[in-house]
Amino acid sequence: MSEAVLERDNAVAGNKDRLRLWIRLLRAARIVEGELRERLKSNFETTLPRFDVMSALYRQPDGMLMSDLSRFLLVSNGNVTGIIDRLVTDGFVVRSNREGDRRTSIVRLTEGGAKRFAAMAAAHEDWIDELLGEVGEQDARHLSSMLKAFRSNWEAEH
Amino acid sequence: MSEAVLERDNAVAGNKDRLRLWIRLLRAARIVEGELRERLKSNFETTLPRFDVMSALYRQPDGMLMSDLSRFLLVSNGNVTGIIDRLVTDGFVVRSNREGDRRTSIVRLTEGGAKRFAAMAAAHEDWIDELLGEVGEQDARHLSSMLKAFRSNWEAEH
DNA sequence: TGAGAATATTTCAACCTTGAAATTTTATGC
DNA sequence: GCATAAAATTTCAAGGTTGAAATATTCTCA
Numbered sequence: 099m100s101e102a103v104l105e106r107d108n109a110v111a112g113n114k115d116r117l118r119l120w121i122r123l124l125r126a127a128r129i130v131e132g133e134l135r136e137r138l139k140s141n142f143e144t145t146l147p148r149f150d151v152m153s154a155l156y157r158q159p160d161g162m163l164m165s166d167l168s169r170f171l172l173v174s175n176g177n178v179t180g181i182i183d184r185l186v187t188d189g190f191v192v193r194s195n196r197e198g199d200r201r202t203s204i205v206r207l208t209e210g211g212a213k214r215f216a217a218m219a220a221a222h223e224d225w226i227d228e229l230l231g232e233v234g235e236q237d238a239r240h241l242s243s244m245l246k247a248f249r250s251n252w253e254a255e256h
Numbered sequence: 257m258s259e260a261v262l263e264r265d266n267a268v269a270g271n272k273d274r275l276r277l278w279i280r281l282l283r284a285a286r287i288v289e290g291e292l293r294e295r296l297k298s299n300f301e302t303t304l305p306r307f308d309v310m311s312a313l314y315r316q317p318d319g320m321l322m323s324d325l326s327r328f329l330l331v332s333n334g335n336v337t338g339i340i341d342r343l344v345t346d347g348f349v350v351r352s353n354r355e356g357d358r359r360t361s362i363v364r365l366t367e368g369g370a371k372r373f374a375a376m377a378a379a380h381e382d383w384i385d386e387l388l389g390e391v392g393e394q395d396a397r398h399l400s401s402m403l404k405a406f407r408s409n410w411e412a413e414h
Numbered sequence: 415t416g417a418g419a420a421t422a423t424t425t426c427a428a429c430c431t432t433g434a435a436a437t438t439t440t441a442t443g444c
Numbered sequence: 445g446c447a448t449a450a451a452a453t454t455t456c457a458a459g460g461t462t463g464a465a466a467t468a469t470t471c472t473c474a
């Protein structure tokens with residue numbers, strides 16, 4: 099019997115373990131994200147997408163291209179443009195032109211932006227520890243390595 | 257996604273496991289969601305939020321209150337209003353008044369809406385099986401029960 | 415009964431998100 | 445060198461999302 103037929107049989111057999119897993123995973127993620135959103139807003143007057151962008155830039159003090167940002171964050175180009183626009187308005191990010199290519203613009207955190215992010219990151223880590231307190235160390239590592247493999251595999255295929 | 261927090265030193269050893277888990281979980285969820293979004297659009301000309309709403313209504317043939325929907329889906333009331341408005345326009349959902357309480361409106365799938373969702377759900381389940389193919393049966397069940405416990409615990413506390 | 419609390423929903427502004435089209439600049443092939 | 449493809453970004457419309465305020469209705473109880 100071919101592999102494809104085996105897989106199909108498996109699906110037909112009514113094995114909904116993966117579907118159930120996906121639904122529950124999504125739900126847990128939504129709960130945690132909702133909590134993080136509220137806390138970021140009340141404590142730092144910012145949003146999750148802004149946090150994500152600043153997080154990416156914090157790791158690259160020399161700056162990133164807009165296209166690097168959208169690829170890294172798995173969001174569209176137009177999306178990043180809008181978020182960066184607002185971060186620039188607020189003084190947390192600067193755009194600078196790159197010598198020799200006037201199509202691109204390098205964005206990076208300002209000094210204030212980096213300082214701001216450092217404070218948020220510390221709180222964020224504590225929140226995650228609190229919110230995922232249920233998850234034991236061992237489970238966390240197991241799950242984490244599983245998800246790492248998932249991502250590696252995905253990126254190898256795409 | 258919240259990725260740049262990895263280099264921060266933590267007082268308690270091993271604490272980063274949960275943060276790393278959260279970052280990877282979010283990334284995996286985003287990858288899968290992006291894929292589902294594309295497939296729902298190209299195959300059924302619909303969106304993930306619409307799919308979620310129809311999925312909830314499909315389980316309750318007698319209909320649901322708007323507030324039941326938003327509570328179940330973990331989204332705001334105003335959000336549900338907009339999505340339902342568009343589903344009604346497209347003929348997949350109807351609002352009906354509930355005898356004896358003119359504040360509430362019960363929403364449910366039309367016959368066409370139910371038929372439509374059934375087709376989508378079948379495809380959706382196959383997609384999930386394909387996308388989470390990496391995850392073994394045993395891991396799926398383990399993870400799934402862990403997430404169920406997480407949710408139960410959360411809801412007990414809130 | 416009547417005032418005010420509680421409930422269910424909608425409205426709205428601001429922001430996020432995608433995907434397609436437009437713009438600008440650089441690279442390539444002839 | 446020039447036409448054209450490719451690359452990087454922005455613009456834009458449509459939809460999703462929140463949270464607060466507004467509306468409408470029902471409930472509570474003195």
